């Protein structure tokens with residue numbers, strides 16, 4: 151069903167809907183734009199729940215005749231100072247203005263979804279069209295116009311929201327807060343959930359019952375951060391992976407953000423997500439405009455897997471711009487964990503030829519290839535190949551790798567510079583710092599000021615000088631520290647605009663290059679980066695067992711092809727865990743797989759196994775690209791279970807992983823889900839076959855695993 155936008159009640163009510171979701175707005179009191187409903191698709195809105203307004207203590211009435219009060223209304227764009235004492239969505243000040251009152255002006259349906267100036271945003275596609283409602287609200291006294299776009303897409307329960315703030319007065323206005331999303335709900339029981347973490351421990355589910363007052367997640371780091379992903383979820387208390395009403399909100403932005411949920415005195419719920427006012431402020435001169443990032447609103451009545459499917463489909467169809475989005479990704483080997491900074495051409499070529507023998511298709515030269523880079527203390531910023539390590543230069547090495555029949559990829563960390571670099575010696579003002587203070591050091595490096603156009607031009611020239619040889623098929627774009635020493639509140643947002651400008655330039659100029667984003671792993675895994683780069687290194691913790699939780703967490707929003715996962719060495723370099731090669735492969739094989747082993751140190755048996763796994767993965771790659779990923783529910787938190795199934799439901803793979811082996815094992819059946827009950831499926835290993843209904847209702851058993859850290863994969867195909 152195509153998306154619809156319908157007006158009723160003399161155009162005071164507007165109902166946006168597609169096959170899964172409805173959002174209803176109403177203009178109240180002739181001027182206040184309000185939400186009436188957001189949730190499962192309804193046929194028609196006739197205001198069955200008509201909240202009464204009664205006389206209450208401490209309540210400011212907007213209209214004293216009918217007790218209508220903003221303090222209990224579901225406001226579309228709440229501002230402070232008019233009797234709504236909850237968190238505001240838009241806060242502007244000027245010389246003689248301390249608050250604003252937005253009055254509804256008009257709304258209309260647009261022919262096409264507008265893009266957002268200088269920011270990544272979702273788009274219509276042939277897989278999923280959309281309709282956009284443009285809403286204008288005005289404060290004539292302040293001379294301010296707020297235009298908000300609500301876009302509803304044809305598929306999945308997805309609506310997006312973004313705004314433009316226009317200063318049509320003749321004076322400067324300061325924007326102190328401009329949140330992308332503000333959404334109010336009537337009182338209902340919700341649990342909050344989000345993803346929290348730290349470096350090497352990303353994507354933990356953070357879940358609690360809403361409490362009175364404001365609960366928030368945020369980043370002030372200048373990057374979306376592993377500490378909190380720019381995502382807020384709300385779910386009915388009985389929601390699980392399979393069923394229940396849930397909402398997910400995600401921000402298409404890669405910098406600092408603030409996500410807040412307020413449970414008010416009479417239990418109305420307000421959700422906000424947008425730029426973080428702690429580190430943001432914008433001066434708007436007369437006649438100027440400001441664009442907020444776009445927020446994604448997602449609803450599903452099919453539990454957390456339903457929510458994830460919506461995000462996965464939406465990002466695939468309507469956000470990722472890379473040509474690689476729908477293509478099989480080359481299976482790569484990365485030099486980092488086998489060489490770190492200790493690189494020579496000979497070592498790299500040896501690794502490449504061994505990699506070629508086991509079926510690997512692309513070699514990625516990670517950190518350490520440029521001058522002055524023998525550890526992480528020096529060398530960033532100049533991007534000149536270290537000829538003592540690579541006498542034939544990058545182009546020479548790439549040619550040799552290409553001659554082996556492999557593609558070549560390169561690591562960069564363009565946003566950073568070390569103090570000893572020529573770029574900083576020649577342009578000391580190019581690093582972000584506050585006058586008079588010594589800048590804070592992190593990984594011995596400093597952040598280049600991407601809000602400065604000269605810096606952007608320098609980086610374009612540098613990257614062009616290496617990429618123009620045409621031999622680089624892949625780039626790993628790293629970013630290993632956060633922004634500090636910011637001298638004004640505009641800088642962080644300007645930095646992100648500069649970053650997007652640079653990424654726009656490079657991804658348009660080199661559309662064939664596969665870009666992978668990375669920020670010490672999941673430090674900037676967000677829909678903003680996804681717009682430019684179709685895959686992301688999820689964590690610097692490459693231990694397969696740790697990745698069970700990390701990949702599961704990120705799979706809430708991001709599909710398996712977005713999340714890269716490498717087979718690395720055992721004992722694992724980050725946490726020392728010993729795991730079998732097969733376990734590392736089985737877990738990695740549900741995602742965008744790569745290898746980061748020192749093949750010189752592998753036994754012949756390991757190389758033979760690896761070769762077989764790689765060939766298997768390459769066979770499955772198309773299936774993985776076109777299939778759906780689900781988290782299956784287990785009875786024990788020590789277990790993980792994943793399903794990948796194609797859209798026709800004729801083929802699926804199940805992974806069951808056990809972290810620790812425990813005594814007193816309980817043999818409960820693992821009930822599969824999302825199969826076709828009518829299809830008969832055959833286990834490709836044992837040739838046993840079962841109808842989908844039996845696999846789902848009676849479940850399956852798995853062998854007793856008398857070891858820690860195990861993962862098994864079963865592959866089923868439909869038989870006639």
Ligand code: DGJ
Nearest residue numbers: 486516517668670671690
């Ligand atoms: C952090 C990344 O996550 C690693 O994979 C590696 O590329 C290092 N940076 C290199 O400095």
